[in-house]
Amino acid sequence: MAKQNTVFKDAFNRCLTTLAETSALPSEPELGQALGVSRTTVRAILTRCEELGLIAWDKRRKTVLRAPDPADYFPTEETDSLAERIERSFMRRILAGGAEPGMQINELELAREIGAGTTSVREFLIRFSRFGLIEKRPNSHWVLKGFTREFALELTEVREMFELRSAARFVGLPEDDPAWEELRKIEAVHREVLADIDRRYKEFSELDERFHLLVHKSSSNRFIIDFYDVIAIVFHYHYQWNKANARERNARALEEHLAYIAALQSRDLQQVEQACRLHLKSARETLLQSLP
Amino acid sequence: MAKQNTVFKDAFNRCLTTLAETSALPSEPELGQALGVSRTTVRAILTRCEELGLIAWDKRRKTVLRAPDPADYFPTEETDSLAERIERSFMRRILAGGAEPGMQINELELAREIGAGTTSVREFLIRFSRFGLIEKRPNSHWVLKGFTREFALELTEVREMFELRSAARFVGLPEDDPAWEELRKIEAVHREVLADIDRRYKEFSELDERFHLLVHKSSSNRFIIDFYDVIAIVFHYHYQWNKANARERNARALEEHLAYIAALQSRDLQQVEQACRLHLKSARETLLQSLP
DNA sequence: AATCTGTCTATTGTAGATAAAAGACAAAAC
DNA sequence: GTTTTGTCTTTTATCTACAATAGACAGATT
Helix, strand or coil, X not given: CCCCCXXXXXXXXXXXXXXXXXXXXXXXXXXXXXXXXXXXXXXXXXXXXXXCCCEEEECCEEEECCCCCHHHCCCHHHCCCHHHHHHHHHHHHHHHCCCCCCCEECHHHHHHHHCCCHHHXXXXXXXXXXXXXXXXXXXXXEXXXXXXXXXXXXXXXXXXXXXXXXXXXXXXXXXXXXXXXXXXXXXXXXXXXXXXXXXXXXXXXXXXHHHHHHHHHCCCCHHHHHHHHHHHHHHHHHHHXXXXXXXXXXXXXXXXXXXXXXXXXXXXXXXXXXXXXXXXXXXXXXXXXXXX | CCCCCHHHHHHHHHHHHXXXXXXXXXXXXXXXXXXXCCHHHHHHHHHHHHHCCCEEEECCXXXXXXXXXXXXXXXXXXXXXXXXXXXXXXXXXXXXXXXXXXXXXXXXXXXXXXXXXXXXXXXXXXXXXXXXXXXXXXXXXXXXXXXXXXXXXXXXXXXXXXXXXXXXXXXXXXXXXXXHHHHXXXXXXXXXXXXXXXXXXXXXXXXXXXXXXXHHHCCCCHHHHHHHHHHHHHHHHHHHHCCCCHHHHHHHXXXXXHHHHHHHHHCCHHHHHHHXXXXXXXXXHHHHHCCC
């Protein structure tokens, strides 16, 4: 196989969802726009819909014949891009399987295990190297530097610098900046989740990312915003494997967020700084607690 | 060709240089250590030396027969790794050839122009993307974001945060840390260059990198140290194309460095901060002046 | 006149192959 | 007993090939 057709499969699935709610499909370019794919892929989707008897397709007429059936969808395993699969496999490997710092990483072996070509694995490792967890020895293997205490401290040090700076910028945003509206929405979700914390505490992870990304974005600095990827991936996987006291930790973090949000809304720089520091400090401690 | 043998050629050339000064070569592992290559490569080098009649090689005896001749060396164009050639070509292209922001970058075309395979170019672009100058549209081309005023401002903003933090750490380094010795050496070179500024002002670029890297390293933070790569590459190419008033600019920067170094040596945090800010401000202005 | 479709071309994503380079191990030399 | 060499295996760096996807253009449709 030269290239996986995951773009097609994923777009096809999404198309079925919209198809369930209408009686006719729009034009090809419009569909392409809606699904975020090119016309070539749209036509492949339409062709398959026709083959499955979901629609009748004659030039501009695309009439829906029947509602899609669960069996019409592609299984979700097939809609993930190769890069996503590699990332997940790699993370599982280095987090689960006793990833000693200093361990060598073998491209070929990794590729065989994941069931991908070496090129893809290589490119993944190159991209991943910016997270500071692995390092290349030229003409030789990669070395795992490990998710250690030092790593967490270095990461949080930069995070704190960047977030304080971004939060300070946030305060200076003009009244009509869309970020204020988004902040209000995020605040509302915080209150909803807190009100039903026992059942909804798992939503924190996603909300946390949404909130901090919003803050970082107000820096208008590509390096600061890009760095948030590093933070996000670390916390994302961290939440997945450290579930101890998740409910209490998340409830506390939500409260801290609310104080932080209130400080931002007050436009008082000192208050912002204090609330931000307080929250980042406890986030760092949570992260460190899960490490040896 | 599957792989360029640039490692071999480069190590061979370096080996000839040492060969000129001795009458016998050391053991294979020792030679490998000295040249930074594996024994396999060492043996290839020895084989070629023997073929050229430079040495007589019998197991442990490696007697030098004659001094190497200029013709024995591989031409320097052949000793650069492919990645280095790609970087240079790419930089020349985007800096020289009217690189408009928003311009599309085509992997295939780039590969053809440079004379490399697409895989290598692709990997280069992935690695290069962390410098924030290009961005990938998935399943489509790369977009050149351009070396613009915004870029320079975003870069220097982070640089200033990181360097101030690092400089503050530097002051706290224990008396016997090797960084102090290196700082003294750097200071001495500064004075030498300044004393003969008319002829030696071109050495500034290299010295600048050496100095700031030393400062950043004292942060002991991989993200801060890694970020210095971004700064270094930008200033490196910036110096190459903006030669206006180079002598004056460099002389001034050297003076600023000396004040900054003196402040570090005084261990006075306030002085350090002041000298550091002063120098970074003028470095930023120099960079901005060369941009539209 | 604007948009859409049919058709074609160009480029990207990925696999597979191969030479260069690294590295492992046992026998040989000191 | 340590270091070195001879030989062999494994891994990386790089090229080429090809299907998936994007994108361009002219003619068709509203």
